[in-house]
Amino acid sequence: MPANLTPQYHAAEDSFKKASTPEEKIEALQEMLAVIPKHKGTEKLQAELKRRLSKLRDEGEKKSKGSTYNPFYVEKQGAGQVVIVGYPNTGKSSLLSTLTRAKAKVAEYPFTTSIPLAGMLPYRDIYIQLVDTPPISQEGSPPGLLNTLRGGDLLLITIDAASDLCLEQAGETLSFLLDKKIIYDLGGKNPPAEEIELTGRKYLPFILAATKLDLPSGRDNLPILQELYPNLSFLEVSVNDENSLETLKESIFQSLEIIRVYTKAPGKQADMKTPFVLRQGETVVDLAYSIHRDFPNRLRNARIWGSAKFEGQSVARDYVLEDGDIVELNV
Numbered sequence: 172m173p174a175n176l177t178p179q180y181h182a183a184e185d186s187f188k189k190a191s192t193p194e195e196k197i198e199a200l201q202e203m204l205a206v207i208p209k210h211k212g213t214e215k216l217q218a219e220l221k222r223r224l225s226k227l228r229d230e231g232e233k234k235s236k237g238s239t240y241n242p243f244y245v246e247k248q249g250a251g252q253v254v255i256v257g258y259p260n261t262g263k264s265s266l267l268s269t270l271t272r273a274k275a276k277v278a279e280y281p282f283t284t285s286i287p288l289a290g291m292l293p294y295r296d297i298y299i300q301l302v303d304t305p306p307i308s309q310e311g312s313p314p315g316l317l318n319t320l321r322g323g324d325l326l327l328i329t330i331d332a333a334s335d336l337c338l339e340q341a342g343e344t345l346s347f348l349l350d351k352k353i354i355y356d357l358g359g360k361n362p363p364a365e366e367i368e369l370t371g372r373k374y375l376p377f378i379l380a381a382t383k384l385d386l387p388s389g390r391d392n393l394p395i396l397q398e399l400y401p402n403l404s405f406l407e408v409s410v411n412d413e414n415s416l417e418t419l420k421e422s423i424f425q426s427l428e429i430i431r432v433y434t435k436a437p438g439k440q441a442d443m444k445t446p447f448v449l450r451q452g453e454t455v456v457d458l459a460y461s462i463h464r465d466f467p468n469r470l471r472n473a474r475i476w477g478s479a480k481f482e483g484q485s486v487a488r489d490y491v492l493e494d495g496d497i498v499e500l501n502v
């Protein structure tokens with residue numbers, strides 16, 4: 172059967188031929204897989220592309236585990252990794268310094284930050300990792316930054332609302348992230364499951380922060396930004412306004428789609444100091460699994476305090492947990 176490859180496929184193939192780094196090759200192969208016509212005639216080619224993709228990924232993994240230090244690789248810690256991204260001077264490092272104990276350099280001039288820096292944000296009884304990054308700009312981004320962005324669980328996109336150029340900046344920042352396939356859609360649409368499965372691509376959810384809202388120009392520009400992007404919601408942020416930072420933290424927690432769950436041994440008090448962090452939608456079995464891989468096999472029943480109808484109610488293994496639940500697991 173003829174393959175009938177499309178112009179989009181040939182364009183992706185061209186990018187693959189021109190690619191000079193493993194990252195660019197992976198990117199191009201993912202694109203080829205995403206756009207290749209899906210029928211019998213291309214099955215062999217699809218398998219070959221997948222094989223090459225997985226080889227490149229394996230090689231990359233080996234390299235990052237090797238001895239060479241890669242400042243753009245930030246090891247995940249805590250309940251989730253939030254990568255701060257934006258144009259120069261938009262207040263990325265100021266946010267990291269204000270919300271965590273990390274000492275990021277803050278300056279009035281652009282391009283102050285040259286490599287990522289991580290810090291831990293205390294939120295309720297958990298820690299969330301924030302990663303400050305060097306800026307993106309019209310000239311592009313430092314090599315390695317795309318991998319830092321893709322490695323995160325959530326993006327915090329900063330737009331300097333106080334800048335005269337904030338409208339251009341918002342447009343260019345969002346186009347950059349869409350072009351590089353870091354985010355999928357501005358309207359909140361999810362990427363098709365088929366594409367994710369086939370290419371292994373990962374798109375990140377994002378929060379959009381309009382920064383420096385304590386400055387009069389920031390306040391003046393915000394409604395214009397909002398009007399230009401009616402489908403997006405800009406979070407009003409200023410490092411000088413404690414309330415705005417509290418709202419930002421809450422929004423980060425919600426957007427990470429995580430829940431905190433506490434465990435309790437039968438007849439004992441619950442351990443309210445160290446919650447287990449699960450994803451929204453996860454169940455009693457997922458909790459058991461995160462305690463120990465063998466636990467789900469031994470689990471007889473569970474009782475819940477919190478989201479259940481009555482305190483201490485026995486629930487099924489597939490009971491969906493909620494933030495703040497206390498769970499007694501019986502073996």
Ligand SMILES: Nc1nc2c(ncn2[C@@H]2O[C@H](COP(=O)(O)OP(=O)(O)OP(=O)(O)O)[C@@H](O)[C@H]2O)c(=O)[nH]1
Pocket residue numbers: 257258259260261262263264265266276277278279280281282283284285304305306382383384385386408409410411
């Ligand atoms: N008034 C006001 N100034 C801010 C705020 N956030 C940052 N700034 C100032 O904006 C300038 C740039 O801040 P940085 O945090 O260094 O910005 P950045 O995005 O990390 O910059 P690069 O590392 O160059 O990309 C500094 O002079 C900060 O003091 C804010 O909320 N309000």
Ligand SMILES: [Mg+2]
Pocket residue numbers: 263264265276277283284303304
């Ligand atoms: Mg900086």
